[in-house]
Amino acid sequence: MTAYFKPQSGRCSQRQAQIQKEQAAILYVDTQNFNCHSEGAEMRVLLQDDSQEMDYFKKRMQIALPNWQKLKAACSRADIQKIFTVIESLTQDGRERSLDYKLSGFHVPKGSWDGQVLDEIRPGENDIVIPKGSSSVFISTNITYILRCLGVSQLMICGCVTDQCVEHAVRDGCDSNFLITLITDATATYSEERQQAAERAMSGYCRKRTTQEVIDEILPQQSPHGLQVGA
Template sequence: MPYFFDRVDTVMVPNISKLLHVARMSGVEVVYTVIESLTADGRDASLDYKLSGPLHVPKGHPDAAVLPALKPRVDDIILPKTSCSVFCSTNIAYVLRNLGTRYLIICGQLTNQCVESAVRDAADLGFLVTVPEDACAAKSESDHAAGLHNMKGFARIVSSEALQAELSGQVTIPSKIASNKKCVCYLNVAYDEAYGKHVPEMVLEMFRDAGAEPFELHNCKIAENQFPSSLDSYSGFLIMGSISSAACGAKNEPWLGSLSVFLRKLCQEERPLAGVCFGHQAIARALGGTVVVNPAGTKSGLQTYPLTDAARASLDLPSDQETIQLFCHHADTAVVLPSHAASWGYCTGGHWGMTYGNCLTTQTHPEFSTKSGLGSLRTILENDRRGRKGSVTSLLEPSEEEIDRQIGLLGSQTGYKALAVAFARLFHLLPSLKRSHQGA
């Protein structure tokens, strides 16, 4: 089988080796499965294996060892299997549940037998599966193609190169800088008309209000698996609000898993990162905090928030200022912050902000206080009033009078500038001598 051995040696093994390296660097659990009987004569093997040759590797035989190029680490899990599908002849489903695993990357040989069987069973058991097509091998090119074709309804088929980029949090979109302006990466998780469409305009206006120097805002659509390919191209990373739920997690939004990996990478590398509302929740959750549907109920409106020393320091506020007024509009909340995070204050239901190294987050919406933000907010509140789906607070149904009152109050509110200035300072967008206290 010259095709098979050539593909294993020159395609499958090198690509699996690269994936193993990136997966381990990203904290992904690695599980090996090998064909190995529990008995010397193979009487415990499946009927398929008994009829296929028979296909039997005695316990402890060298042929049951993992290839040297893919050598397991000391604490890696290795499961011996005696059937085509690992889910039939091992306790892998039990192990994966105990590991808290929902997403699987399945690769190896043969594409149209062991890999395909594992993929089908995994999908039926509720796992979300990705197959790197060039990290698999079959006896012939046609067998390989047939296996991939059959798996399309059960798994996402990608290249190993694309998967490596995804695991490392750097997926597919170029980040060439077209000018000498500083660039901020907008991690776009907002795809609705009322809010998401207007976020770039609100963000640019918010930073202008803070006195920031002109900069470019690069839009990375996270739901479409777009992540920046060069982190060094950006002076900061920004994640705003979304109609998606951080509390529900990846079971509702598959892209949240990749986003969490990327956010952890940014924090580990101490990249400047700011989060607003959903962004606050997503960052807290990615770093080990707890985000839930707000036990105090959905919150929307201008709120008065207590200030901790960490908040005053991060927002450059006077030492005697005890509160700040900001607008909020959210159904989820961060009830437990990550270890080593400094809370900005705890109000009804959760923490309204935090500082974590080079990361600043807030549950509030400073962008709604801009001119374009007021227009977007009116649309959102009117959707709330009509009880439209797609609004996180659609159960509130505020009256027209209440909408007018909220817009009026927000239009005269200046507390948001403290947040805008803090974000601009974090991203190095302020003129070097600009230092001022911003009050509520």
């Protein structure tokens, strides 16, 4: 058999398929106290550095957090499964963390406040929270099995950091045979250069949409401006 290369272009490819609610889930990546709350263990250290990178991250979070809330409300109305993955060890001493997390100095003990999702988007009783001990939720957890059991084939992804754990989820999710939608204005990193570079790098693995565009897809008959945040 002869090798071939038949690239699909534009919005006509299967990768650009709109969200079908019955086949979809949304994944929040690392939207937790450790790295998003001013009192989180990582943020307390980073905020000591009054740098342009931290200024950008804070501004980006002012956009991302309200969008996380809007997406949570919209997915609740659309009966779309909400999944949160958080940096959290399975043990108190973190012995099972990835080598990269150990070298990077990341440790969130099992059951700690730092491992909890932000109060503003607190998971409900039927939402799923998956602790992870590496940058990729697809490598260090059973999320693939869970998504298969749920009948999910389309996965929307948001969270932080855009060019680290979010990008890992996008790439590995695609390679695990899920159609990925990256919600660009619901992600955060430490510079505009990093944000744009990550979005470009992920283009071959996902389609990119804004929060508003995603809400319009999953709630086409409802005014998105009427959504009650936190529902």
